[in-house]
Amino acid sequence: MTTALTRRRFLIGAGIVGGALVVGYAFSGNGENTARQRFQKAGPEGGVALNGWVRIDPDGRIAVALPRAEMGQGVSTSLPMLLAEELEADWRMVGFEQAPRDPLYVNREILVDGVPFVPWDDGVAAETMRWAYEKSASLLGLQATGGSTSVRDGYYAMRQAGAAAREMLRRAAAARWNVPLSSCIAENGTIRSGKKSARYGELAAEAAAIALPEPPRLKDPAQWRLLGHSPARLDIPAKVTGKARYGIDIRLPGMVFAAFRPVPVFGAEIAGLDDSAARAMPGVKKILAVPGGIAAVATTTWQAQQAVDAVEFTLSGGAEDLSSETLLETFSATAARWDGHVFREEGDIGTALAGGRKIRAEYRVPFLAHACMEPMNCTAWIHDGQLEIWAPNQSADLAAMVAGGIADIDNDKITVHTPYLGGGFGRRADMDYVEIAVTLAHAMPGTPVQVTYSREADMRHDRFRPAAVSLFEASIDEQGQPLGLRNSIAGPSVVKSFVGRLLPGPFITPDKTTAEGAFDKPYEFPALQVMHETVDTPVPCGFWRSVGHSYNAFFFESFMDEIAHAAGRDPLAFRLSLLKNFPRHRALLEKLADGWNAPKAPGTGRGIALHDSFGSIVAQMVELYRPDEQAPIRIAKITVAVDCGYALHPQTVIRQMESGVIFALSAALHGEITIADGQIEQENFPDYEMIRMADAPPIEVHILNSGARLGGIGEPGTPPLAPALANALFDLTGRRIRRMPFGDVFGYA
Amino acid sequence: MIEIIVNGKRHSLDASPDMPLLWALRDILSLTGTKFGCGIGACGACTVHVDGAAVRSCSFTLDEARGRQITTIEGLQQNGRLHPLQAAWIAEQVPQCGYCQSGMIMASAALLADNPAADDNAIDKNITNICRCGTYGHIRKAIHRAAREMS
Structure with missing residues (x-):
């Protein structure tokens, strides 16, 4: 990431917390410390909120305000960790409470990914638009959980809040003991100076009255005790005893x-x-x-x-004549017109495709439901x-x-x-x-x-992952070098559908999510063109784990495999050759290279895919096994290499990768919502099947801490699975998969 | 009135004999640890024990439950101590969203009670519940861990 962006984020974070802990800085407009007061009131008698993020209760417990929803992704542990690290809290005393609605807790990061620029573009236009989107998110006041943003968004604010509280406690101790501030050391929930020491709870009331003269300094990551480790999740004990309260459990x-x-x-x-x-x-x-x-x-x-x-x-x-089959034909015809919104154009694509050997393919994916376990x-x-x-x-x-x-x-x-x-x-x-x-x-x-x-209502009244069609043309020269690639995608726009349902005003800008995962691929083609044409349908569409990446990764990474095979090149080496300026991407592929290049036993097949999304990069390799031609194909193993910058809670990164893989595997093998006579044809799990225990393959996850800007982890594990699996099937059987789902190949109905 | 015994406690319910046990537990007795997932016995989120056997309570009527010993996730602890499976679930850090886990633990408890040395094949065959977060690999490990603890 650029220095300018880092500094700006830092200043926003510092403004919120350093502004004399008057939260809602520049956002609430009234300068009142509403979040802090509210958080104090929400706690027990005698509890002291040092800012809107942290309260110290009389029993010494540290309550951290959780601004995001815990939906399995682990934020109820990772966000408190950010704060506790800077606070020098005793982790055993840290808990979380759901934050109320307040401008303090707005998610600034959530719109930043929506800019239609490739992620490595740090030019003025891209950065200006990211800044504007972040500003809009602040002003719109979206307290939202999504887009794999929670930890990225909390990374500065929550550490700043912890550091500010720590400094207030140190100053309170220095004043109480009349000793120099520099002698007061914060450690494990205690301030010490010489032989004197006091627990945070004893100092909280005095600390609350202190206004910091300057934004607190954050710790050097080399001094981190908690971040980078994987303490037990705070939400798990309640989830094994039936005590955890979900929405459906409110009485x-x-x-x-x-x-x-x-x-x-x-x-x-x-x-x-x-x-x-x-x-x-x-x-x-x-x-x-x-x-x-x-x-x-x-x-x-x-x-x-x-x-x-x-x-x-x-x-x-x-729309009683509506059918998904007809819709897909419409998308196909639309894509074939090659006149959609151009999200990226580099080099002279016309000339590039006029020469060399042509490769052409059309890919399709269906609508999908979410099927959350809790309806x-x-x-x-x-x-x-x-x-x-x-x-x-x-x-x-x-x-x-x-x-x-x-x-x-x-x-x-x-x-x-x-x-x-x-x-x-x-x-x-x-x-x-x-x-x-x-x-x-x-x-x-x-x-x-x-x-x-009911499950039936949940499935039929969903806001669906859009169906889409993607058309590719590429050409390669006699040496197997790619000359150019163009891609035309067609289908509904999630953002247009969502905004039309929920927000005032029309949606006018191109929806970046329709083409994400295609226009922003890093591969260095001499000429490249990616376009998307939005086709409006009566089907409500919504955000589905990894959104546009969920289909564009399947399209693009499968087609990359097609080009590699057409060129007689090794699919992994072929990708590496097109990533000269992308060392992080190369490192992930190289991590998988040993397994990839190992001798292959008869009846086995391997496939690979590489995909960027939500600020992180993930490479996956799928290994298949079939003892003989009559036997069903089994997934022997899935290997994942992920670079999310830095793994703040490595176990959570691993679990989210596994989760993303299984989620994608259900979609790849079984996921299909069809429409006939204007009605959804599926209604419950028997006809919208999921991966279960017996079908869940072993998954091995490797984390590469590149130190790059933090990326998300809730979604990036999902996109590469389907193409890696389809590519492995090609390797094993010679059959190219250009449609999802493809469970029939594995013998599923 | 229908008499059922839940976690050792007798309840008289003024409800239709056709009502699935799930909804009596959740909406009448407010025992919300047992979850609703599909209503047709396809996902296992509502798994409870009836006389020790795993039963999908969304597809088991109050009439069938009459007078039988029902155990829910709330009743799995004995004398305030976690069941070895619950302890194993914590040790292996299994849950993500956690919604399916009551059913997973109840299904696993019935499996181990019946087959204390359940191997991977037995787990594949008996644990057919759905987890959308994909925690299957860790559920498998936790079952093996609990089996070791219990032996």
Whole structure:
């Protein structure tokens, strides 16, 4: 990363914390220390918040405000670690509490990845746009979890907060003992000076009154005790005893339960309904039209499910002729026109493709559902002029915005609680479940209402990973050197669909996510052109773990393999030859080279893929085994090499790589949402199958700490798997896979 | 009224005999450690023990549960001590989002009770629950670890 960018980030972080610990600096506008006060009030009597991020409780426990949702990615441990490192806290005393909504906790990083520039472009235009996007994120006030940004975003702010608190404690000790500040050492939850020592809890009240004259200095990473290690996750004990509370587990006095049945045809409206049978069912309290369908409210979820299924309705309008097969044909024809938005153009592609040997291929992927294990749900309660929401969500601010509009309640009278998320994967950035719960709570003021989607509703009322088609043309010379490559992608835009549903105003700029993972590949082709044409469809599309990378990596890295084989080159060596200026990428491939070049036993095949996303680079090798031609093909092993700059909690990096691989493997082998007559054809796990224990291959992860700017880790493990797997299949069988899913090749139905 | 015994405690429920046990546990008894995942017995998130055997409670009616010994994740600890599988789950740092893990642990506990030396084949065959975070490799390790502890 550039020095300018580092310094700017540092200054923003310092401004927040160093500004006399008056948080909300430049963002809240009123200069009030609201987050700090709120965090203090949320704790026990006698607890002292030293800023909006950290509170020291009377029993000596350190409570860290968690600004992001814990959805499995481990932020409830890694973010407190950042703070505890600088605070010199006793890690055994550190815990976390979900932060309330406050401008302090805005995610500044989340829009930065959205700029349509290649990640290594640090020119003025790219940097200006990144700065503008970061600024917008601050001003928009998006307290959001996604885009693999949580640790990147917290990296400065949370360390600064810990350092500021540490300095306040040191100054408090120096004043109390009347000793020089320089003699006061912070270590393991204690300040010492000579023979004097005091625990943080004893100094907290005095420290709270201290205003720091300057931003605190951060530790030299060489002095880190916690970061770079893998302490046990703070959320795990509650997750093995059934005590962890997910959104679906919220229980309130007098609460009623609701079920949701979506309108089955995209864009259709309910013309008439007969709910007489449903209303007569035991326990049923209400049947109501809600955004996207109808809902039934009853004494238990099961009764509500029975009732909502008993409602009879007729539909009008809607895209009743829509089929995914036709849509894919439309995308294919669109891609073949070669007139989409050009995201990247280098060299003279026309001339390059006029000579040499031509290679051409078309790739396709289907729509996908998220299928979080915890179905979408939300609890809402309107009482005393206030609205309280418990929503497993990826953006508390969007939840409040949507809820306020429906219940006509001011934003400052809305409290959003974010319990544990039973999976997110981008699905919970959408707010349909909040709309439904608040609509019901609004109709039943004073009564807490919890709506839980059935698995069928969850699958059919998803915001889908878009289907897409990608067309490639490349040419190689007689020596097998590539002359040029052009790529035309077509399909829906996630951001356009999302903004259209949730945010005011039209979406006008090209959606970078449609072409990410294609236009920003590092390979040094003499000529390169990448374009994407957005095709609007009635199918709502949403963020799905790694977004555009989830399909463009499959397209691009499979086609790279095709070029290598057409040129008679080794796929790994071929990639290396096109990465002369990319030492981090080369290092990852070289890490896999020993395994790649090892002698191959009969009946085995290997495939490789390399992909950048969310600031990190991942290379994967898949090894397949088939004892004889009649036997099913098995995945023997998957090897991952990852460079995310620096692994702050190495076990979490490893687990996220494994998680990304299994998630991608489910999609590669089984994932397919199809549409016929305007309706989603899948509805539950038997027809939208997942990888299970017996199919989960061994995964080996290697971390390369390059020291480059921090990258994300929640998503980058996902994109390279499908192409590495498809390339391995080609190696083993000679059959080129150009469509997902391809579980049939492995003998799955 | 339907009588069921959950974690050693007797409950009289005023509910339909057709109601799946899952919803009685969650919505009537507020034992929310047992999770809803699919409603058709396909994912295993709702696994509990009925007379010691692993049962998917979304597809097991109150009528079938009448008078039988039901154990949920909340009842797996004995005398305040974690079950060896729960301890192994912590030692191996298994959960990510954690939503499926109650069901995974209950399914694994039933497996080890039946087959204390369960090998990889037995694990593949018996642990058919879905984990979207992909923690399978660590679940396998944790089961082996608990089996060693229990032997």
